[in-house]
Amino acid sequence: MSSGVTQRGSRTPRRPRYLPLHVLLAFLVVYFLVPFWWLIVNSSKSSAGLFGGGNALWFSDDIDYGENFRQLFTYGGGIYRRWLLNSALYAVAGGVGATVLAVLAGYGFAKYRFAGRRLAFAILLGAVMVPTTALVIPTFILFAKIDLTNTVWAVILPTWLNPFGVYLMHVYARDAVPDELLDAARVDGAGEFRTFLRIALPLMRPAIITVLLLSIVASWNNYFLPLAMLSDNRLFPVTVGIGLWQSTASTYGAAGGQSLWSIIILGSLISVVPLIVAFLTLQRYWQGGLSLGSLK
Amino acid sequence: MTLSLTPSTSTAHPVRAARRRAPARRKNLAGWLFVAPFGIVFVTMLILPLGYALYLSLFRRALIGGTRLVWFDNYVKAFNDPSFREGVSFVIRFSLVLIPVQMAISLAVALMLDLMVNRFARFSRLMIFMPYAIPAVIGALMWGFLYSKNFGPLADISSLVGADAPDFLGSKLIFWGLFNVVTWQWAGYYMIILFAALQGIDPSLYEAARMDGASQWQIALRIKIPLVAPALLLILVFALIGTLQFFNEPKILQPLAAGALPEDFTPNMYAYEQAFNLANYNYGSAISFSLGAVVFVCVYLFLFATRKRGSFLS
Missing domain, CATH: 1.10.3720.10 (MetI-like)
Structure with a gap:
C-alpha cells in the first residue's frame, strides 16, 4: 500500500479511474481544433470546391494548395x-x-x-x-x-x-x-x-x-x-x-x-x-x- | 502590497541614514534612470492622450459658429445617447454571462489536467491553449466560416437530424455566436495560468489531506481552488477589462452578419464609427473617455471589494 503511494510510476490502478476524464478531454481537444482543421481542409479547395456544396470538413477531389499559394502571393x-x-x-x-x-x-x-x-x-x-x-x-x-x-x-x-x-x-x-x-x-x-x-x-x-x-x-x-x-x-x-x-x-x-x-x-x-x-x-x-x- | 502608506524604514534610523546619505542619493538617481525610459513612454502614450481626449471632449464642432467649449455636454449627450447606453448594456450583459462560464471551464480543465500526468494530458494542454496564439481577427473569421451557410458544416450536420441549421450570425443567436468565439479564444490562456498556479502548490498538502481520508473532490474544493484564488482574481480582472472594450470580433463578423451587428453594437465600435466614419473627434473622444472611465471604475471597485492578502493590488 505505502509503496504504491510513494512510487508515482506505478499507474496501473490510475488508468481506468480517469477514463471518463480522458474522453471528456478528447472532446474538448476536438472542439478547440475544429476551426484549424476547417482552415487546413478548405485552403486546399478552389472556389468551385468551396461553393460546390461538398463536405465542409473534408477535402474535395482536387487538392490544390499550389494554385492557391500562387494566387495568394501574386494577388494585388x-x-x-x-x-x-x-x-x-x-x-x-x-x-x-x-x-x-x-x-x-x-x-x-x-x-x-x-x-x-x-x-x-x-x-x-x-x-x-x-x-x-x-x-x-x-x-x-x-x-x-x-x-x-x-x-x-x-x-x-x-x-x-x-x-x-x-x-x-x-x-x-x-x-x-x-x-x-x-x-x-x-x-x-x-x-x-x-x-x-x-x-x-x-x-x-x-x-x-x-x-x-x-x-x-x-x-x-x-x-x-x-x-x-x-x-x-x-x-x-x-x-x-x-x-x-x-x-x-x-x-x-x-x-x-x-x-x-x-x-x-x-x-x-x-x-x-x-x-x-x-x-x-x-x-x-x-x-x-x-x-x-x-x-x- | 505596495499601496499601503507605511513610513519607510530608513527614517527609523536617522543616524545610519545620515551616514549613508551620499551613496543613497546616487542610488536614488539610478532608480529614476532605470524607470525613466518607460516613464517617458508612459507620459507620451498614456497621460498625454488621456489628457488630450479629456480636453477634446469638452468641445463641440458645429456647422455654424465652429468649435466651441461645451464643458461636459458631450458626456451628458453620451449617457443619454441610446446607442452608447445600449452598447454599454450589451457589454455588461455579455461579461456577466461570459466570464463565469469561461472561468468555470478553464478551472475545470486545469483541475483535470493537474490530475492526469501523461502524454495525452500534455498534448491536450497545448492544443487547448493554441487559440490564444491566433489573432482575434483570424479567430472570428474562422468561426464566421464555420457559422456560414455557404461554407460551414452546420447545415450538413443539422440536415442529418432533420433540423434547420442554427444561424449564429442572425440577430437572435449572435450573442451566442460571439460568446463561443471569445470562449474558444481565451479559455486556454486562462487555463494555462490556473494550471501553472496549481502546479506551484506543495504536493505534501495533498498527501496530508489523503492521510485524513479526503477524496480528490474534497482536495480540489478545499485545497486547490482556495490556493489558486489570486490567479482566479487576476483572470477575472483581465476578462472584465477585455470584454468591456469588445471590438475586434464583432467588427470582423459585421460584413458576414448583415443586420445583426450595427455600427453601435459595442461602445468601442460606436466610438470608432464617430471618430473615423463621421469625423466627429470630439464626441468620439468623449465616448472613449467614458468607456475608459467605466472600465477603470468597475475594475477598481471590484478589486477593492475582493482585496485579500497576497492578491494583485492588495
Whole structure:
C-alpha cells in the first residue's frame, strides 16, 4: 500500500479511474481544433470546391494548395507578402521595445527605494486597468497633429506602453534577484548599470522571455490600433489586410468575391503559423512564466 | 502590497541614514534612470492622450459658429445617447454571462489536467491553449466560416437530424455566436495560468489531506481552488477589462452578419464609427473617455471589494 503511494510510476490502478476524464478531454481537444482543421481542409479547395456544396470538413477531389499559394502571393502585386513582413516588423519592434522598457522599469521599481517610488508604482498599477483601446482614438488625433499617422511609428510607439509587463518584471525581479548579490557587486566597484547587466539580467531571463512572447503576440494580433492609424494598405499588418479582403469579398457577395475567398482562407492559415511555431518551441519558458502575475 | 502608506524604514534610523546619505542619493538617481525610459513612454502614450481626449471632449464642432467649449455636454449627450447606453448594456450583459462560464471551464480543465500526468494530458494542454496564439481577427473569421451557410458544416450536420441549421450570425443567436468565439479564444490562456498556479502548490498538502481520508473532490474544493484564488482574481480582472472594450470580433463578423451587428453594437465600435466614419473627434473622444472611465471604475471597485492578502493590488 505505502509503496504504491510513494512510487508515482506505478499507474496501473490510475488508468481506468480517469477514463471518463480522458474522453471528456478528447472532446474538448476536438472542439478547440475544429476551426484549424476547417482552415487546413478548405485552403486546399478552389472556389468551385468551396461553393460546390461538398463536405465542409473534408477535402474535395482536387487538392490544390499550389494554385492557391500562387494566387495568394501574386494577388494585388504580391501585397500579402508585404503584409506578413509588416506584421513581423511591428511584432518585433513593438515587442522588443516594450520588453526592454519593462525590464528596466521593473528592475528599478523592485531594487531601488527612490523618492516618489510608491506614488509612481501606484499610478502604474492604475494604468494596468486602463483599456488600451480607449487610448487609440486620442492617440490617433495627437499623432495626426505631428503627421505621424500612416507611418510605421504610429503602430510601433503605442505598443511600447505595457504597464502589466512592468508589473510582471517587478514581481519577478523582487523575488529572483537577491539584494546581497547586488551589494557584493557594488562593493567590488561595479557601477549600477553594470551590476544590472552582469548580475540581474541573467537571473531575470525566464520572466524576460515570457514578457517578450506576450508582447510579440499582442502586437502581431493587434487590429484596432493599425486599423485606426493606417490608411495606406502597403503599411497594413496581416490582420488588417485580411480584414480588408474579407469585407471586400462579403460586399461583392458570392459573385465577385468568390475568387478572393480561397486566398483569404489560405492567408489566414499562413498568418497563424509563426506564432504557433514560436509557442511550441518556447513552451519550456512561458508555461511557468504565465502564472507570474498571480504569485504573491 | 505596495499601496499601503507605511513610513519607510530608513527614517527609523536617522543616524545610519545620515551616514549613508551620499551613496543613497546616487542610488536614488539610478532608480529614476532605470524607470525613466518607460516613464517617458508612459507620459507620451498614456497621460498625454488621456489628457488630450479629456480636453477634446469638452468641445463641440458645429456647422455654424465652429468649435466651441461645451464643458461636459458631450458626456451628458453620451449617457443619454441610446446607442452608447445600449452598447454599454450589451457589454455588461455579455461579461456577466461570459466570464463565469469561461472561468468555470478553464478551472475545470486545469483541475483535470493537474490530475492526469501523461502524454495525452500534455498534448491536450497545448492544443487547448493554441487559440490564444491566433489573432482575434483570424479567430472570428474562422468561426464566421464555420457559422456560414455557404461554407460551414452546420447545415450538413443539422440536415442529418432533420433540423434547420442554427444561424449564429442572425440577430437572435449572435450573442451566442460571439460568446463561443471569445470562449474558444481565451479559455486556454486562462487555463494555462490556473494550471501553472496549481502546479506551484506543495504536493505534501495533498498527501496530508489523503492521510485524513479526503477524496480528490474534497482536495480540489478545499485545497486547490482556495490556493489558486489570486490567479482566479487576476483572470477575472483581465476578462472584465477585455470584454468591456469588445471590438475586434464583432467588427470582423459585421460584413458576414448583415443586420445583426450595427455600427453601435459595442461602445468601442460606436466610438470608432464617430471618430473615423463621421469625423466627429470630439464626441468620439468623449465616448472613449467614458468607456475608459467605466472600465477603470468597475475594475477598481471590484478589486477593492475582493482585496485579500497576497492578491494583485492588495
